[in-house]
Amino acid sequence: xxxxxxxxxxxxxxxxxxxxxxxxxxxxxxxxxxxxxxxxxxxxxxxxxxxxxxxxxxxxxxxxxxxxxxxxxxxxxxxxxxxxxxxxxxxxxxxxxxxxxxxxxxxxxxxxxxxxxxxxxxxxxxxxxxxxxxxxxx
Amino acid sequence: xxxxxxxxxxxxxxxxxxxxxxxxxxxxxxxxxxxxxxxxxxxxxxxxxxxxxxxxxxxxxxxxxxxxxxxxxxxxxxxxxxxxxxxxxxxxxxxxxxxxxxxxxxxxxxxxxxxxxxxxxxxxxxxxx
Numbered sequence: 001x002x003x004x005x006x007x008x009x010x011x012x013x014x015x016x017x018x019x020x021x022x023x024x025x026x027x028x029x030x031x032x033x034x035x036x037x038x039x040x041x042x043x044x045x046x047x048x049x050x051x052x053x054x055x056x057x058x059x060x061x062x063x064x065x066x067x068x069x070x071x072x073x074x075x076x077x078x079x080x081x082x083x084x085x086x087x088x089x090x091x092x093x094x095x096x097x098x099x100x101x102x103x104x105x106x107x108x109x110x111x112x113x114x115x116x117x118x119x120x121x122x123x124x125x126x127x128x129x130x131x132x133x134x135x136x137x138x
Numbered sequence: 139x140x141x142x143x144x145x146x147x148x149x150x151x152x153x154x155x156x157x158x159x160x161x162x163x164x165x166x167x168x169x170x171x172x173x174x175x176x177x178x179x180x181x182x183x184x185x186x187x188x189x190x191x192x193x194x195x196x197x198x199x200x201x202x203x204x205x206x207x208x209x210x211x212x213x214x215x216x217x218x219x220x221x222x223x224x225x226x227x228x229x230x231x232x233x234x235x236x237x238x239x240x241x242x243x244x245x246x247x248x249x250x251x252x253x254x255x256x257x258x259x260x261x262x263x264x265x266x267x
Contacts, residue, residue: 131211133210133212135180135207
């Protein structure tokens with residue numbers, strides 16, 4: 001940025017700086033009485049806070065509030081446990097087969113997918129024409 | 139490494155109810171397998187389908203959440219009611235819901251879609267000469 005050099009421009013800049021500076025100064029001047037060390041009759045400041053008490057009050061309490069809020073936010077998902085997220089390409093749960101073979105309950109699903117021999121797979125591929133269906137990915 | 143269940147009790151109820159409704163409406167049997175499958179998904183799905191009682195009338199949906207893949211297998215008789223086009227529609231409906239992260243909802247939707255297509259079209263004026 002090029003600094004203007006004409007006298008008018010310099011004056012304008014000076015005025016602008018003075019305005020902004022005075023606007024910032026007004027609140028500071030208004031709060032000046034707060035800095036006055038002035039005792040009224042009957043006031044009792046008491047002993048100052050110790051370092052430990054200061055840290056507890058001004059750091060410990062806000063941290064505790066943060067922790068409580070974070071816990072409130074996270075608690076539902078912690079209680080619900082793992083959930084499916086697409087595109088993370090992992091799956092944590094044991095297989096479930098709704099409406100599977102009736103004879104043995106639950107166990108059949110897992111057994112079904114272990115120990116597939118290559119012969120069985122090729123046999124399936126050759127006889128596969130009677131079944132229909134479709135597939136999709138996401 | 140299994141850790142935790144795929145569905146909450148509520149979701150399992152919803153899926154079981156969708157299966158029961160579809161079976162009552164169509165007379166076909168429906169079953170849903172959710173789990174990660176090793177090897178070729180189609181071949182494994184056919185293998186699972188063979189194990190079902192009355193496989194000819196059975197419609198099997200295999201969902202592999204790890205590979206983001208699903209497969210619908212219709213038995214020889216069920217294929218006449220749910221043709222491959224209808225199965226494709228149901229598969230696409232499921233996949234789009236799964237892509238949003240809703241496994242149970244996608245399964246229920248897909249079963250509904252399969253059920254609708256499997257219902258016999260009513261024969262109008264069938265009794266008239």
